[in-house]
Amino acid sequence: MNPMNYIYLSAALFSIGAFGVLFRRNAIVVFMCVELMLNAANLAFVTFARINGTLDGQVVAFFVMVVAAAEVVIGLAIIMSIFATRRSASIDEANLLRS
Amino acid sequence: METITAASGTTSLTWLLIALPLAGALILLGTGRVTNKWGHLLGVATIAGSFGVAVALWLNLLSKPSEDRAVRQFLFTWLDLGRFKVDVALQLDQLSMAFVLLITGVGLLIHIYAVGYMKGDDGRRRFFGYLNLFVAAMLLLVLADSYALLYIGWEGVGLASYLLIGYYQTRDTAGPAAKKAFVVNRVGDIGMSVAIMLMFAAFGTVTFQGVFEAAPGASSAMVTGIGLMLLLAACGKSAQFPLQSWLLDAMEGPTPVSALIHAATMVTAGVYLIARSNPIFDLAPTAQMAVIIVGLITLLAGGIIASAKDDIKKALAGSTMSAIGYMMLAVGLGPTGYVFAIAFLLAHGFFKAGLFLGAGSVMHGMNDQVNMRRFGGLRSVMAITTATFGLGYLAIIGIPPLAGYFTKDLIIESAMARNPIIGGLAVIGAGLTAFYMSRIFFMTFIGKKRWTEDVHPHESPWSMTVPMLVLAIGSVASGYLLMRDNTLEKWLEPVTGFVEPEGSLAPAVVTGISLAAVAVGIVAAILLYLRRDVPQVAPEKVSFLVLAARKDLFGDAFNEAVFMRPGQWLTRSLVWVDNKVIDGAVNGVAASLGGLSARARRIQTGYTRSYSLVMLSGALLVLVLLAIVGR
Incomplete structure (x- = not known):
């Protein structure tokens, strides 16, 4: 099987994730899209490792997983507390940083 | 150069001279209303104490041989920056002793007088505080052993004069007059600070002893530069041309202040500075010539201004300018003149203080009026003032055997010996002095009464007349006492040196010429102000000279x-x-x-x-x- 197909899949997954981050309102969904983008990147890394016959990409994929796990913990905690205070998980309403 | 020994025994009290009035000033200015009741008495007491110390020191110096009289009292090290070291140390020698006696003696009389004069003034305590500060600063000036320490006294005198000239804070004219005195003095102070910097650059020291020992080794340009800068400084403090303009406005202060500024402190500082720096000026003939020229211009300008003023205090101020001009002329003449300059300065301290206190006494009786055109005939009501003022008047114009005759005549003599033109101008100055002093005396005490209707002239209280009487005695006797058997010459010779002036004209001839000039001045005044009625309002149609003189010779306009x-x-x-x-x-x-x-x-x-x-x-x-x- 042509390894480039995995790259195309990875690009498609990343684009879907990016699209979701940009256009969805619900924080949980945005969060899942971020995960999708991370995993698309992981897929690309592993594929490149396979193509080049080295382990570098595989190692980086592990690092990304660890980072993603940490990010989930913190990100979910933030979303939880925002939801607890505002009764809404919409990221457009959490715009206190504006001027 | 005489040797200077460390102070011991009586002479170690020298610091008290300054400390007493300074303590008085700090107490009076620092305590506020608590001392209102007896503050003026404390002010008088500190000066009296200082005078007592001065007399004790004088007797002590007299008991020593004349070469060993100079003493130095080390107080503490002020600055120690490697090569540059300045000690706070006092130097008491014959020259400073003469000044100390004048400052504390005349200062004491003026303080006593001020007790009566300032009676009823709300700020009397503050006034005495300033007076004490003035005397303390002036004593520091004459007792310093280095130019750096002298500079502190120099500035202290400037500060005190500023405070005193502007004493009547509610008058619109007092503030600007004080500011003017301060600013004009600053111009002179530039000369002082530049001179100190030059000395440090050239000699690496600023003590009198160090500078005078090193001066002969310096280039003549450097010595001349230092001399000219010192002259600029002296011009500022002594109100000499071209920095004379502040003196006439300084009359805004209370009259005792005028007496203090003109007789004992402040204006004599410039003469002291040049007399003290005599080793420098002896090496710089150009600077000496500049001193002579400044002195001549000022003595004539002062005389002209004094001849046209109707304000009695301003006329006397012009007279001071003129008299200090004589002193500058004399110190410019070098070793033939220093002694005579100091002699005239001491005698002038007596009669000018007496004249100013007399003027104050007149003002006291005439509701603080100063316009002589509204005086006249006051001798009928103010006998003591008339007598003391009259003696001062005769003394200043040089009638023998009063103080002015013995001292001013010698200046004219040595000026004549130097150069007939210089001597001739000095003689003209003597004639002018006779004219304007006669004018003041005639317009105030003799002639018809031209009083305004609401005045009731009366003699002043004893606290004012006693100092005037003492000063009048001084005006009569000081000249003879100073000059008899060359007393002052022998006294000052170790410090300033002395050379008998040798001119082509015999002293008797010079005396004759100057007495003739004085006679001309008196006759002119009699013709103009006794034989003719004095108009109550100053005439408008006057010659250009009179107009110029009324405007201080356009000094302010310039x-x-x-x-x-x-x-x-x-x-x-x-x-x-x-x-x-x-x-x-x-x-x-x-x-x-x-x-x-x-x-x-x-x-x-x-x-x-x-x-x-x-x-x-x-x-x-x-x-x-x-x-x-x-x-």
Whole structure:
């Protein structure tokens, strides 16, 4: 099987994730899209490792997983507390940083 | 050069001379109303104490051989910067002793007089505090052993005179007069500080002893430069041409202040400075010549101004200018003149203080009027004042055997020995002195009564008349006592040196000439002010000379046109540059940054996705760039 197909899949997954981050309102969904983008990147890394016959990409994929796990913990905690205070998980309403 | 020994025994009390009046000033100015009741008595007591110490020191010096009289009292080290070391130390020698006796003695009489004069004035305690400060600063000036310490006293005198001239804070004219005195003195002080810097650059020391020992080794240009700078300093303090303008306005202060400034302190400081620096001036004939010229111009200008003033205090102020001009002339003559300058200065201290206190006594009786055109005939009601003023008047114009005869005549003699032109101008000055002093005396005490209707002249209380009487005795006797058997010459010779003037004219002839000039002056005054009625309002149609003299020979107009207006213009244009250019640039940068940031702030929408869009587009941009560049 042509390894480039995995790259195309990875690009498609990343684009879907990016699209979701940009256009969805619900924080949980945005969060899942971020995960999708991370995993698309992981897929690309592993594929490149396979193509080049080295382990570098595989190692980086592990690092990304660890980072993603940490990010989930913190990100979910933030979303939880925002939801607890505002009764809404919409990221457009959490715009206190504006001027 | 005489040797200077360390102070011991009685002479170690020298510091008390300054400490007493200084303590008085600090107590009077620091305690506030608590001391209102007896503050003036404390002020008198400190000066009396100082005078007592001065007399004790004088007797002590008299008991020593004349070469060993100079003593130095080390107090503490002020600055120690490697090569540059300044000690706070006092030097008491024959010259400073003469000044100390004059300052404390005449100062004491003026203090006593001021008790009566300032009675009923709300600020009497403050006034005495300032007077004490004045005396303390002047004593520091004459007792310092280095130019650096002298400079402190110099500035202290300037400060005290500023405070005292501006004493009547409620009068509109007092403030500007005080400011003028201060500013004009600052101009002279530049000379003083530059002279000190030159000394340090050339000799590495600023003590009198060190400078005078090193001076013969310096280049003549350097010595002349130092001499001219010292002259500039002396011109400021002693109100000599071209820095004379503050003295006439200084009459805004209470009369005891005028007496103190004119007789015992302040204006004599310049003469002291030059007499003290005699080793420098002896090496710099050019600077000496400049001193002579300044003295001659001032003595004539002062006489002309005094001849036209109707304000009794301003006329006397012009007379002081003229008298100090004589002293400057004498110190410019070198070793033939120093002793005579100091002699005239001491005698002048007596009769000028007496004249000013007399003027104050007249004002006291005449509701503080000063216009001599509204005086006249006061001898009928103020016998003591008339007598003391009259003796001072005869003394200052040089009638034998009063003080002025013995002292001023010698200055004219040695000027004549130097150069007949210098001597001739000095003789003219003597004639002028006789004229304006006669004019003042006639207009005030003799002639018809021209009083305003609401005045009731009366003699002053004893606290005012006693000092006047003492000063009158001094005016009569001081000249003879100083000059008898060359007393003062022998006394001062170790410090200033003395050379008998040798001229082509015999002393008797010179005396005859100057007495003739005095007689002409008196006769002219009799013709103009006794034989004719004095108009009650100053005549408008007068010659140009009189007009010029009334305006202080256009000194103020000149200063205003040449220094003040361009200075004002300069400061205004600098303010404009500051406001428009410098502030404009700073404010402009701030404003444009503010405007820019207000626009940049719009980018921050607060929406998470717009941020992520930016991130994404940034990442894409980087990728595209890499793709292009990497190819």
